[in-house]
Amino acid sequence: MSERLKGKIALVTGGSRGIGAAVATRFAREGAHVAITYAGNKEAAEKTVSAIEAEGVKGIAIRADASDPGASARAVNETVTALGGLDILVHNAGIADFAPIGEGDFEGFRRQFSINVDGVFAGTQAAANKINDGGRIIVISSVNAHSMPVTGGAVYSATKAAATALVRGWARDLGSRNILVNAIQPGPVDTDLNPADGGFAEVLTPMTALKRYGKPEEIASLAAFLASDEASYITGAAIDIDGGMTV
Ligand SMILES: NC(=O)c1ccc[n+]([C@@H]2O[C@H](COP(=O)([O-])OP(=O)(O)OC[C@H]3O[C@@H](n4cnc5c(N)ncnc54)[C@H](OP(=O)(O)O)[C@@H]3O)[C@@H](O)[C@H]2O)c1
Numbered sequence: 001m002s003e004r005l006k007g008k009i010a011l012v013t014g015g016s017r018g019i020g021a022a023v024a025t026r027f028a029r030e031g032a033h034v035a036i037t038y039a040g041n042k043e044a045a046e047k048t049v050s051a052i053e054a055e056g057v058k059g060i061a062i063r064a065d066a067s068d069p070g071a072s073a074r075a076v077n078e079t080v081t082a083l084g085g086l087d088i089l090v091h092n093a094g095i096a097d098f099a100p101i102g103e104g105d106f107e108g109f110r111r112q113f114s115i116n117v118d119g120v121f122a123g124t125q126a127a128a129n130k131i132n133d134g135g136r137i138i139v140i141s142s143v144n145a146h147s148m149p150v151t152g153g154a155v156y157s158a159t160k161a162a163a164t165a166l167v168r169g170w171a172r173d174l175g176s177r178n179i180l181v182n183a184i185q186p187g188p189v190d191t192d193l194n195p196a197d198g199g200f201a202e203v204l205t206p207m208t209a210l211k212r213y214g215k216p217e218e219i220a221s222l223a224a225f226l227a228s229d230e231a232s233y234i235t236g237a238a239i240d241i242d243g244g245m246t247v
Contacts, residue, residue, distance in 0.1 A: 002030060003030055003031040004030050004031070004224065004227075004228035004229065004230065005027055005030040005031045005032035005088070005224065005227060005228060006030070006031030006032075007031060007032075007033075008027075008031070008032040008033070008087040008088055008227070009032065009033050009034075009035075009079065009083045009084060009085045009086055009087050009088070010024075010027045010032045010033070010034045010035070010086075010087065010088035010089070010090065010227070011034075011035045011036075011037070011075065011076065011079040011086060011088070011089050011090070011123075011127075012024040012027070012034060012035070012036050012037075012090040012092055013036075013037045013064070013066060013072075013075070013090065013091055013092050013093035013119065013123060014036075014037060014038065014039070014066070014092045014093030014094065015034070015035075015036025015037060015038065015045070015048050015061075015092065016036060016038035016039075016041045016044035016045035016047075016048055016061070017038075017041065017044050017048075017191065017192055018189075018191030018192055018193060018216055019092055019140060019186070019189060019191060019216045019219045019220070020036065020048075020090070020092035020093065020140075021036075021044070021047075021048045021051075021216065022215075022216035022217050022219065022220040023090055023092060023140075023216075023219070023220045023223045023224075024036050024048055024051075024052060024059075025048065025051045025052060025055075025220070026217070026220035026221065026223065026224050027088070027220075027223075027224060027227065028051070028052040028053075028055040028057050028059065029055050030224055030228070031055075031057065032057060032087075032088065032227075033057045033058040033059070033083045033084075034052045034057065034058075034059050035059070035060045035061075035062060035075070035078070035079040035082065035083060036048055036049070036052075036059070036060075036061050036062070037061075037062050037063070037064040037066070037075045037093060038061060038062075038063060038064075039063075039065055039066070039093070040063070042061075042063070045061035045063075046061060048061070049061050058082075058083055060078075060079075060082050060083065062074075062075045062078050062079070065115075066093040066094075066114075066115045066116075066118070066119025066120075066123075067111065067114035067115045067118060067119060069118060069119075069121075069122035070122075072119050072122035072123040072126060073122060073123070073125070073126035075123065076089070076123060076126040076127045076130060077126065077130075080130050085130075085132055086127060086130050086131045086132065086135065087131065087132050087134075087135045087136065088135060088136045088137075088138070088227045089123065089124070089127050089131060089135070089136070089137045089138070090137075090138045090139075090140065090223060090227075091119065091120040091123060091124070091137070091138070091139045091140060091163070092140040093115065093119055094115060094116045094140065094159075094193075095111075095112060095115050095116065095193075096112075096153075096156045096193055096194070097111070097112055097155070097156065098150070098151075098152035098153050098156065099152050099155075100151050100152045101154060103152075104152075104155065108155070109155050112155050112156060112159050113155075113158075113159055113162075116156075116159035116160065116162075116163060117159050117162045117163055117166075120139055120163050120166060121166065124137060124166070124170060128173075128174070131179060133177045133178055133179065134177075134178045134179065135177075135179045135180075136179070136180050136181075136182075136226060136227045136231075137167075137170065137174070137179065137180070137181040137182075138181075138182055138183075138184060138223055138226055138227065139163050139164070139166070139167050139181075139182070139183045139184070140183075140184050140186065140219070140223075141160045141163045141164045141167075141183040141184065141185045141238065142156075142157075142160040142185055142186060143185045143186065143187045143240050143242045143245060143246050144156055144157040144160050145157065145160040145161045145163070145164040145183070145185055145238065146161070146164075146185075146246070147246045149203070149204070149207060149245075150200065150203055150204075160185075163183065164183045164185065164238045167181050167182060167183040167236060167237075167238065168236050168238075171235040171236030172236070175235060180226070180231065180232075180234060180235040181235055181236065182226050182231075182234060182235060182236070182237045182238070182239065183237070183238040183239070184219060184222055184223060184226070184239055184241060185238050185239060185240045185241065185242070186214060186219050186241050186242060187204070187208060187214060187240070187241065187242025187243055187245040187246065188200065188201070188204040188205070188208070188213045188214065188242070188243075188245065189213060189214040189215065189216055189218075189219055190213040190214070190215060190216070191216060194213075196212075196213035201213065204245065207245050208242065208243035208244055208245040209243060209244025209245070209247060210243035210244055211243075212243060213243075214241065214242070214243055218241065219241060222239065222241050226239075
């Protein structure tokens with residue numbers, strides 16, 4: 001494995017499980033010191049920190065509910081204090097609650113927005129003046145930002161469309177400091193949120209050109225590329241990584 005991120009300092013939200021854990025571990029393997037946030041699963045967060053430290057870099061876990069703007073800002077500040085700066089911010093924490101219109105309620109609508117969008121805004125707002133010039137902000141959005149193949153996903157889809165839209169504006173806001181801001185839009189990825197043998201799999205798997213779910217490590221591979229110098233002319237982009245599901 002190359003050391004493209006040697007000496008960089010990263011914060012990955014929702015790094016205790018799934019895609020976030022894979023991104024955090026991959027960044028560590030490429031030489032970055034990595035802070036992660038989690039919502040409540042301390043044991044899983046500690047496991048990710050152990051995997052980070054096993055790569056010979058520093059790792060910390062911060063409990064920070066993405067729906068709380070103060071907690072998102074604190075996570076940024078704690079990272080800067082504990083690890084000595086910030087070069088890469090990955091907004092990965094997210095939930096997916098599916099309910100057809102008429103069944104879901106307003107509270108559920110607000111909750112999904114507060115985690116998937118408010119958390120992204122609050123964290124970036126806190127990081128904007130702290131992240132080093134030449135830094136990276138990566139939002140784990142979803143192909144559902146532009147496509148919704150099943151019922152009940154309107155609100156999730158709207159949160160991801162909003163997250164991707166923020167990226168475009170922030171790429172303009174931060175471009176003069178050479179801070180690159182991009183969205184990764186995964187298709188189905190095998191995690192607790194969307195297991196490859198779970199409820200959605202029967203519908204989604206055949207829709208992919210590759211006839212399989214993605215692995216968290218495959219998303220982490222794209223995140224590591226976007227975080228590296230190799231991606232130096234990519235900003236404001238929304239990149240689908242979906243095994244050909246939406247072609
Ligand atoms: N899996 C897919 O098919 C798929 C596809 C497209 C996009 N995505 C996106 O990828 C991201 C990660 O999804 P995943 O599949 O890896 O999910 P996951 O396996 O359910 O893991 C979610 C992670 O986010 C954290 N989290 C959840 N709610 C949080 C909150 N309120 N505040 C802070 N952290 C919170 C969890 O922490 P705890 O461990 O403490 O609960 C966990 O670390 C999400 O944004 C999701 O929308 C996933």
